[in-house]
Amino acid sequence: MHRRKIKIILIVGVILIGLMLFSTIFISLSGGLGEDCSSCVNCTDCYIGINSTEEAKLFDQLDGIVKNYVAEKENITDQSMILTSIKFKSKEEAFVSATVNNKSWGGTWKYFDNQWNPGEDFKSS
8 A cells, every 4th residue: 555655646646746847848939928028128038929921020110120229320321230239029019129230229118109219218329
């Protein structure tokens, strides 16, 4: 009888460890727990509630707008010289950095009134 209890406890323990391992792998493959990234700056692993296709569309849209903005401010015509990095905090907010001619731009961009706009902190350094 005592051995049977030990076997049952061991089996239950193995099952629990297996479930924990499976859930950890599943969560990491599915993009995390959907953390709130509203206070995140320069985040790399935030889940913003959209699929990769939607995020790619947002990225392409914002990337073009940022390059136009920086090109106008820097008075350049070749936007291919502008390197950008975009990290979305949400569907309506992103941290953006851009580099051109050894000059860096960085800060927040927000989506309101059906368009992307630079935040007050988006400046060159």
